Amino acid sequence: MHDIRYIRAEPQAFDAGLARRGVEPSAERILAYDTGLRAVLTELQAGQARRNEASKAIGAAKASKDEATAQSLMAEVAALKQRLPELEMGERTLTEALQAELAALPNIPVAEVPEGSDEAGNQLVHTRGEKRDLGFEPRDHDAIGAPLGLDFDAAAAISGSRFAVMKGGIARLHRALGQFMLDLQTREHGYTEVMPPLLVRDEAVFGTGQLPKFADDLFRTTDGRWLIPTAEVSLTNLVRERILSGDELPLRFTALTQCFRSEAGAAGRDTRGMIRQHQFEKVELVSITSPEQSDEEHERMTACAEAVLDRLGLAYRRMLLCTGDMGFTARKTYDLEVWLPGAGQYREISSCSNCGDFQGRRMNARFKRDGDKGTTFVHTLNGSGLAVGRTLVAVLETYQQADGSVAIPDALHPYMGGLNRLEPTA
Missing domain, CATH: 3.30.930.10 (Bira Bifunctional Protein; Domain 2)
Structure with a gap:
């Protein structure tokens, strides 16, 4: 399995290493999955944090009898409860796709390995x-x-x-x-x-x-x-x-x-x-x-x-x-x-x-x-x-x-x- 951090930092070197084994460039495709996954994770983590924060704020608003704020927060939490499962599914899908891409690629040969097809x-x-x-x-x-x-x-x-x-x-x-x-x-x-x-x-x-x-x-x-x-x-x-x-x-x-x-x-x-x-x-x-x-x-x-x-x-x-x-x-x-x-x-x-x-x-x-x-x-x-x-x-x-x-x-x-x-x- 390859290190995704290396591919982010050195996409051209990664593709050059794979090319020595006759494998077509893969960095762009891998990084597209990686970028999408990180975006989904960022939104998911922010949504989970906001849901927890809003849930606590609902109790405070109700205690102070601020019904308007409570209703607004409850609507926000309800929307997040619908969105978060979608994000979790997206995370699983992108993670599996990224792992499948990485798992299918061979190891990169070290410099002293000679070039050759057979x-x-x-x-x-x-x-x-x-x-x-x-x-x-x-x-x-x-x-x-x-x-x-x-x-x-x-x-x-x-x-x-x-x-x-x-x-x-x-x-x-x-x-x-x-x-x-x-x-x-x-x-x-x-x-x-x-x-x-x-x-x-x-x-x-x-x-x-x-x-x-x-x-x-x-x-x-x-x-x-x-x-x-x-x-x-x-x-x-x-x-x-x-x-x-x-x-x-x-x-x-x-x-x-x-x-x-x-x-x-x-x-x-x-x-x-x-x-x-x-x-x-x-x-x-x-x-x-x-x-x-x-x-x-x-x-x-x-x-x-x-x-x-x-x-x-x-x-x-x-x-x-x-x-x-x-x-x-x-x-x-x-x-x-x-x-x-x-x-x-x-x-x-x-x-x-x-x-x-x-x-x-x-x-x-x-x-x-x-x-x-x-x-x-x-x-x-x-x-x-x-x-x-x-x-x-x-x-x-x-x-x-x-x-x-x-x-x-x-x-x-x-x-x-x-x-x-x-x-x-x-």
């Missing part, structure tokens, strides 16, 4: 790790996984497309990856583990920016709740409607949860395999900070996500997303893209975003510095540390062997009950 405009920050020379023609994860217990046909019979069943060793490897990531983020990087709800209310998904614009990307239950598309929703909303103290910040939360996405905008894309699923697991990272801390926290969070890839020995690169490829709530985003030998390309495995105070305003989440009379909206950050299914894909393709087996990365050995290799079962 992923072609993203900038390489660095490349880490070595692409392994397998010594044979690499296979993709579909072909590798089937003999190891990865079954898309069984999932389709149960649930339809974009689901997977895992059995045996590959199921254990998937579980090991999630536990390893969670342990790394909590034990070494200072994140507090949370077990959050998977079903959330409208207010929660509005707070993190999925509603109202992206409702079609979500699954909704029969009682009106939403299945979380990522634990970002639950974790970030832990501070909604709260006023924190400055010395509490930064707060760092992590959770390993199921995530659910309808993929309404991805028809025909990645229909095979595990890259784009309706249901998947992810370790989410969320930070709540002061404005002064958020840029440094963004670098820290991204490094925490990279640490998982480093420990697993996976080759990857960090990309700074351009204005046309960032998410709705982000003001700056790094994507981590892992190298997939079977696919012969880098694919996104983590996205780490600094949202500034954009979500804080939507959630009304604030903090108070020592000595300050007022409060300040928190800054929020979120990232994947990592997407478990996509990490499984990377491990299968990176550690595949010529005989169809898959070596287990050293970091996962403590989680695999002595297994250091997955062997084909069929």
Whole structure:
């Protein structure tokens, strides 16, 4: 959500920021609603004050037997009783219209975000790790996984497309990856583990920016709740409607949860395999900070996500997303893209975003510095540390062997009950 005071003060700068994201100028329309709302509020407050004043004066006039004055005041109060409900309705209508305008607009990118309309405009920050020379023609994860217990046909019979069943060793490897990531983020990087709800209310998904614009990307239950598309929703909303103290910040939360996405905008894309699923697991990272801390926290969070890839020995690169490829709530985003030998390309495995105070305003989440009379909206950050299914894909393709087996990365050995290799079962 945007700060209306900023739009009043800098309408041209506001429109210029939106233009970088391909959004048409909106300041004039927003300010028209804002001007109308303030005029209605001024008249409403003056009318309420005059009604109270006149009501008291009626009693005084009657006590002094000044019937003419009393009758005049009673007529004025009667007129105000008719006008005030109209003004209250006008206030509600204009407030809703203004909020709808503000809620539909994406965050404004910071200056260092490169211009671009799509992923072609993203900038390489660095490349880490070595692409392994397998010594044979690499296979993709579909072909590798089937003999190891990865079954898309069984999932389709149960649930339809974009689901997977895992059995045996590959199921254990998937579980090991999630536990390893969670342990790394909590034990070494200072994140507090949370077990959050998977079903959330409208207010929660509005707070993190999925509603109202992206409702079609979500699954909704029969009682009106939403299945979380990522634990970002639950974790970030832990501070909604709260006023924190400055010395509490930064707060760092992590959770390993199921995530659910309808993929309404991805028809025909990645229909095979595990890259784009309706249901998947992810370790989410969320930070709540002061404005002064958020840029440094963004670098820290991204490094925490990279640490998982480093420990697993996976080759990857960090990309700074351009204005046309960032998410709705982000003001700056790094994507981590892992190298997939079977696919012969880098694919996104983590996205780490600094949202500034954009979500804080939507959630009304604030903090108070020592000595300050007022409060300040928190800054929020979120990232994947990592997407478990996509990490499984990377491990299968990176550690595949010529005989169809898959070596287990050293970091996962403590989680695999002595297994250091997955062997084909069929």
